[in-house]
Amino acid sequence: MPKHTFVAAVCLMMAACASPKVDEAANLLDADSLKAHVSASQIARIEDGKLTGSHVIVYQNGKEVLNECYGLKGVDCGSPLCGGEVFRIASMTKPVTALALLIEHDRGHLDINDNLSDYLPEFARMNVALRDSSGSLVRDRNGLTVSGDPAVNPIKLYQLVSHTSGVGEVTPPGDAISRYTLDSAVAFLATRPLDFEPGTAQAYSTGAFDVAARVVEKVSGLEFEEYLKKNIFDKLGMTNTTFEPSENQWGRMVAMHGRTPEGANCDVAKIPGCVFESFPAAYHAAGAALASTAEDYIKFAQMFLDGGRSADGKKVISEKTLALYSQPVVDDTVMPGIIKWGLGVRVVTGEGYVLPEGTFGWSGAYGTHFWIDPVNNIAAVHMKNSAYDGGAGSQTGNEFEVDVMRSFAAPAEP
Numbered sequence: 001m002p003k004h005t006f007v008a009a010v011c012l013m014m015a016a017c018a019s020p021k022v023d024e025a026a027n028l029l030d031a032d033s034l035k036a037h038v039s040a041s042q043i044a045r046i047e048d049g050k051l052t053g054s055h056v057i058v059y060q061n062g063k064e065v066l067n068e069c070y071g072l073k074g075v076d077c078g079s080p081l082c083g084g085e086v087f088r089i090a091s092m093t094k095p096v097t098a099l100a101l102l103i104e105h106d107r108g109h110l111d112i113n114d115n116l117s118d119y120l121p122e123f124a125r126m127n128v129a130l131r132d133s134s135g136s137l138v139r140d141r142n143g144l145t146v147s148g149d150p151a152v153n154p155i156k157l158y159q160l161v162s163h164t165s166g167v168g169e170v171t172p173p174g175d176a177i178s179r180y181t182l183d184s185a186v187a188f189l190a191t192r193p194l195d196f197e198p199g200t201a202q203a204y205s206t207g208a209f210d211v212a213a214r215v216v217e218k219v220s221g222l223e224f225e226e227y228l229k230k231n232i233f234d235k236l237g238m239t240n241t242t243f244e245p246s247e248n249q250w251g252r253m254v255a256m257h258g259r260t261p262e263g264a265n266c267d268v269a270k271i272p273g274c275v276f277e278s279f280p281a282a283y284h285a286a287g288a289a290l291a292s293t294a295e296d297y298i299k300f301a302q303m304f305l306d307g308g309r310s311a312d313g314k315k316v317i318s319e320k321t322l323a324l325y326s327q328p329v330v331d332d333t334v335m336p337g338i339i340k341w342g343l344g345v346r347v348v349t350g351e352g353y354v355l356p357e358g359t360f361g362w363s364g365a366y367g368t369h370f371w372i373d374p375v376n377n378i379a380a381v382h383m384k385n386s387a388y389d390g391g392a393g394s395q396t397g398n399e400f401e402v403d404v405m406r407s408f409a410a411p412a413e414p
Contacts, residue, residue: 024061025377027408034058034066034407041399042070049265051396052257053081054384055294058404059302061377062311074255074267086240086253086291087383088275090364090390093290096228096241096300097209098161098325098344099317100216103231106321109219112158112343116165119157119215122190126151128166129193137195143171147193155198160212162329162341164201166194167208170285180283182224186214202334202341209287209344225284235314236303238296243275243284245291253291256366258387268387288365294383297370301361301379304372326360326372346392354401365390369397380404 038056045051053071057064069081105112110119117124129145130138138146145168159165170177170185180188189207196203213224220227225243233241240249258268273281276289283289303310304326307319328340328347335341338350338357345360353359361371367386372379382400389395 025375027376029058029060029065029376029378029404029407030409031065033409034404035068037403037407038066038400039068039070041403042068042396045396045399046071049259049263050389051384051386052265052267053085053254054382054396055081055083055085055087056383056400057294057298057381059298059305059379062302062306075257075265076255076267081254084240084252084293084295085383086245086249086293087368087385088253088256088364088366089290089292089297089368089383090276090288090366091206092292092297092362092364092368092370093285094161094206094209094287095344095362096232096290097213097216097286099232100224100227101157101161101212102321102325102343103317104216104219105324106317110157110215112156112324114157116155116157116160116211116215119218120186120190120211122187123155123211126155126166127193128197129168129195145193145195151194151197153198153200155194157212157215158329158343159198160208160215161344163203163205163208164199164329164334164341165205165208165211166196166198166201166203167205167211168192168195168203169205170207170210177278177283178280180279182210182213182217182284182286185210185283185285200334202330206285206287210285213284213286223284224286232300232316233296235316236296236299236310238292238299241290241292241296241300243289243291244281245275249291254385256385256387294381297368297383298379298381301370301372301381305374305377305379326358326374354398354405363390363392363394363397367391367394367396369394369400371401376408378404 042054055069058066073079073081104110127147128151130148132138155165217224255267256270258266260266271278275291279285279289308317308322309315326342326347328342328349330340339346340349345362348355348357348359356375359371359373363369367384367390369382
């Protein structure tokens with residue numbers, strides 16, 4: 001989109017779709033039905049070996065309707081989940097980073113329609129990667145994309161958190177990633193060709209969120225984790241969300257569930273000191289590397305239904321700016337179907353999906369999942385860590401959505 005059109009278009013959409021705000025949803029969840037449905041699915045996945053343990057929380061109208069733990073912290077330890085466990089949330093880091101960028105927009109320190117190069121000049125003259133006759137990216141022997149013609153379009157800030165910037169992944173050759181920091185990751189990305197012309201396509205990118213985080217650092221003067229702690233985590237009471245877990249938090253980290261070649265359950269060994277893959281904890285990867293708890297993340301989710309404020313009224317962001325978060329950035333020409341990218345989230349834009357139109361949320365590579373349903377005033381979080389059933393298509397995440405949506409109380413008799 002050209003400069004200044006994204007926010008303008010959203011404002012028009014919000015005005016056209018405006019409806020009176022209500023404090024409570026008309027369709028109430030039945031707590032007993034919800035617990036029965038969710039428990040049946042979680043226990044079934046534990047029994048068939050597709051899940052070690054999980055923590056599930058559902059709020060409606062700002063009140064807890066379900067808060068249940070299932071299974072074990074790990075196959076080897078045998079300890080039951082009982083609350084307070086720490087999970088690797090992987091890409092559920094992305095919505096947090098997108099919120100940070102929007103907070104700075106809200107404060108007038110940047111405009112999300114600005115050119116990235118206004119803040120990071122090293123991204124002023126980018127090239128677009130070569131593609132072969134089949135449309136696939138051309139790569140060298142190290143697996144890196146090969147540079148082609150100069151890019152025509154500048155990268156806009158909002159494109160960084162909507163997978164439409166063309167910025168690719170942080171995949172340096174060799175073991176360089178083990179020494180990375182946010183600064184060195186962004187420096188690497190500035191030397192790489194874009195996967196496509198900014199704003200003309202979409203492709204999932206974790207690296208682009210690092211660039212967005214570096215912009216937040218630049219305009220705020222704070223290191224990114226310090227920024228998140230001061231402006232989001234402390235205000236929401238998220239005391240266990242961090243890039244660098246303490247000794248106590250590492251001790252509460254759940255094991256990564258996996259399967260042996262023979263199909264038996266096992267704990268997958270993770271690199272010591274790394275929250276996400278081989279990324280060192282000192283690399284505050286803004287698209288992938290936070291650890292958190294279900295209790296913390298539900299506070300983040302509920303904030304969207306509380307108009308950008310914490311449960312005790314602390315302002316995180318204005319309600320007006322927060323509304324930009326969940327508006328679709330891409331159209332059918334870029335991303336066909338009813339699921340489209342917003343700012344750091346996927347958005348349901350039509351009927352035919354299990355969750356209602358207007359719902360938004362995200363998932364993590366290790367099976368974590370959350371969503372916000374403004375229609376029914378629901379915030380829902382599902383935490384697990386799995387090496388093989390993760391991302392947006394995870395079985396447990398999909399079943400969780402279905403279980404919630406079939407747990408509404410029967411309408412009252414007239």
